[in-house]
Amino acid sequence: MGILNKRVKDLIYGDGIDLTGIASADRFGNAPEGWKPTDLLENAESVISIGLRIGEGVREANKLAYRGRRHGIYVYQRFGYTLLNEELDRTAHRIARFLENKGHTAMPIPASSPSDPYALKGVFSNRHAAVAAGLGEFGWQSLLVTPDNGPRQRLASVITDAQLDADPMYNGEKICNKEQCNVCVSVCPMNAISKDKSVKVDIGGKTFEYAYINKARCRFGIHALSTKTLGRLDFEIPSNPSPEDYLETASKESPWQKMERVGSMCGRCIINCPIPK
């Protein structure tokens, strides 16, 4: 391992990060226009992916909330979502500063928000970066799944012009066996995960397939605009809601709920995924 790789990984593990890997920018050669690392940083050579595990106790709190102890969702929102995202952003920032102090350019990519609420997109896909960096593969619910944590990790990335040694892509046993499982499809309260319709992506010469996700319906779920995802009020949700449908419905959200909602109120496809068995 080169000295720069070692210093970067020492910094990452020193920050208590659970998962990390490095992808060469050319692994994103078949990404759509606008979504390649070089679309964001012209001379990008490497993408560093970092992840923090969602703890088992936090997972239990989400299950508890959906078993009737609604307030359990506060634990999930903070320790399964907002705090992990903040910690990842802090480390991504530290990695970028470290690389820039060494004379490189580095762009940290936030773990989650802010994102474009109209297009339902962030600036770059952390989950695609994680797969390119060898952390795992896609589960059917379209998230990164790893052998040890399934889909229960949050992610951030750093794009840099530093030429780091890339880690190998994941080459182990298939992690998600959709044909024998389908739990994420059946557990989604919003019916946002297609059973049959899929998306194919090519990363580093390997083809991955995952479900088509109706992201707009998912947003109604994670923002608790349905009692099925712990909402205080139930709203009618169109089968394919537009951004305007969302805005209109969100304007009627219970004011009490607005005060308590700081992160995702759902995550059922993450919490109930049986990996690892």
Ligand code: SF4
């Ligand atoms: S977060 Fe909830 S609503 Fe969104 S896809 Fe997962 S289970 Fe469905």
Ligand code: SF4
């Ligand atoms: S719930 Fe089952 S089908 Fe869905 S991602 Fe996990 S293992 Fe794959």
